[in-house]
Amino acid sequence: MNHRHLLLSLAVATSLLSLSACKKEPTPATGTAGTQAPSGETADQFVARVNEEYRKAFPEMTAAQWLSSTYINDDSQLIAAKANERSLAQLNAWIEQAKQYEGKEMSPQTARAIQLLKLMTAMPAPKDPAKLTELTQIATRMEGMYGAGSYCTGNGDAKKCRQLGDLEDVLRHNRDYDAQLDAWQGWHTISQPMRKDYTRFVELVNEGAHEMGFADTGEMWRSGYDMTPAEISAETDRLWGQVKPLYEQLHCYARTKLETKYGADKGHVAGNMLPAHLMGNMWQQDWGNLWDMLQPYQNAGSLDITGALEAQYQQDLAAELTKHPGERSSSQISQIEHDAQLAVAKQMTERAQDFYMSLGMQKLPESYWTKTQFIKPRDRDVVCHASAWDMNMAGDVRTKMCIKPNEEDFTTIYHELGHIYYDLAYNKQPPLFQNGAHDGFHEAIGDTIVLAMTPKYLQSIGLVGEQQQSKEALINAQMRMALAKVSFLPFGLMIDRWRWGVFDGSIKPGDYNKAWWELKAKYQGVAPVAARGEEFFDAGAKYHVPGNTPYTRYFLSHVLQFQFYKALCDSAGYKGPLYECSFYGNKAAGAKFQAMLDKGASQPWQKTLKELTGGEKMDASAVLEYFAPLQEWLKQQNEGQTCGWQASGATAAAPAKPEAPKKG
Secondary structure, eight states, X not given: OEEOOOOTTOOTTXXXXXXXXXXXXXXXXOSOOOSOOOTTOOHHHHHHHHHHHHHHHHHHHHHHHHHHHHSOSHHHHHHHHHHHHHHHHHHHHHHHHHGGGTTSOOOHHHHHHHHHHHTSOSSXXXXXXXXXXXXXXXXXXXXXXXXTOEEEESOXXXXXXXXXXXXXXXXXXXXXXXXXXXXXXXXTTTTGGGHHHHHHHHHHHHHHHHHTTOSSHHHHXXXXXXXXXXXXXXXXXXXXXXXHHHHHHHXXXXXXXXXXXXXXXTSSBTTTBEEGGGSSSTTSSOOGGGHHHHOSOTTSOOOOHHHHHHHHHHHHHHHHHHHSOSOOOHHHHHHHHHHHHHHHHHHHHHHHHHHHHHTTOOOOOHHXXXXXXXXXXXXXXXXXXXXXXXXXXXXXXXXXXXXXSSHHHHHHHHHHHHHHHHHHHHTTSOGGGOSOSSHHHHHHHHHHHHHXXXXXXXXXXXXXXXXXXXXXXXXXXXXXXXXXXXXXHHHHHHHHHHHHHHHHTSSOGGGHHHHHHHHIIIIIOEEOSSOOOTTOOGXXXXXXXXXXXXXXXXXXXXXXXXXXHXXXXXXXXXXXXXXXXXXXXXHHHHHHHHHHHHHTTSSOHHHHHHHHHSOSSOOTHHHHHHTHHHHHHHHHHTTTSOOSOOOTTGGGOOOOOOOOOOOO
């Protein structure tokens, strides 16, 4: 679930990447950070000037950020930090200038623009120039630490170093208990050096938020939803309450399967929690990689998308090899493999583009195909975390990924292109309105398309074979989607619950890791199998923490995407069960979707939501409608099992007997 990319100062009013974090945020403009507005300037004139200055300076900032993510070295980090420093100084100047209009008469659009201006960064900077410099250096350093992070074992010629992608492959494919534990623990060593930087980072952004009139950075983040900070907190609790029973059933089923695979002593952790390293994903946010273990029915229509994509790669590799007959050096073979990887990555992206175009949306610009980072380069460190970038508000759009031929990356491409099509749609709006209706909207666009990737659609594009129309095939399809969508919901909530506590001081620096695992236990029901003391900084092993990307957007998007999907299915005139709907090729649904994208952040999200769905409230009932067959099936499978979990002792958890929570 990549997720939207909020790099350094990038705007909280827009949205971040993964499935994974992923939308490159509009950034405050660089320029002369004067604190005095022109004499006699009206509020309308002020907003017009800010929009113009922002638009002009935007490409310089995004270019610096792009370089620092795709060429990680000291030079690119320096350039990014300095560009970021200038942009934050300019933003502070604009916010200072805007104060003179408080309480004055102005148009609703101008008032909205000024409000969005105040929320334009997730990284509020102190006014003190020395502290501003320190903040941008820390932010850039943490980003680089994550991007270049690797886990090394052995010495000398036997030394072996693996980066995130290699370690994720172990969790994805290797079912050896100890190999998975080694990979999981190995990646979590890369964040230990960040802890001191992050502690100071929190002090600095809180100072910046306080100077802007907020109690702390968390309160500022929660102010970007056209409701009060307290209201959005309560809203997320209400939505979680709607979906929690479904998650608990999936959790119970997964635990039973893990115990079958690894034995009762290793298949769960004390309190009936799931072992963190066995969930097929570094952060336990997507359980789709456990399909081999969790697939309900073995012979009910294959949904082996990864197998089909790997076969496509082998075909591309064979084609590349025929271009280079005869003896080949190891360097030539590596290059041939690289070329085949690039070919299949582009084919996967073209397939995703085809879905959007089938709805009547435009073809991606030619520059997208020449400037995008599709795969990991052979010669340098890059941030592989999937992200979508609008470079100039005028059509230079790109994605940045390290695509591999597997289902997870395939669906991530559809997700990332959702950001891109949103960017292209609202490029006609003034810069301050070039954003999602709220940040959860940005994340939900591409995922709405992913929901429409039904087995019939996948069959139509040749990725899966003939699909049986049976109860077993339906449950398989529902499980495939639930392992990505339902498993994510509590994770989408807990990251910002942790950061809100860090920002407001209720979680002290000396308890960072303890609180992280307490929240993982409370919401996800997962735990480490060995103690994770305060010598670790496990939050930093998730991109969005060092990258300072607000995360509540992802939780909200996982509710909204089902609302959007249901509304588009209705627009397409679809009448059957919700889970069978694909609006691929439907121009009426496409027009309705496009109309929403065009609005950007120009009006309160409640109005935008109503125009698409007919209602003004976020609501998880479409999630429950979609997964109704699976929820019923899971209850039957879990009958007689001890479901639920007890979240005590998560930081020092070890395998133990279940402690008999409630039946369910």
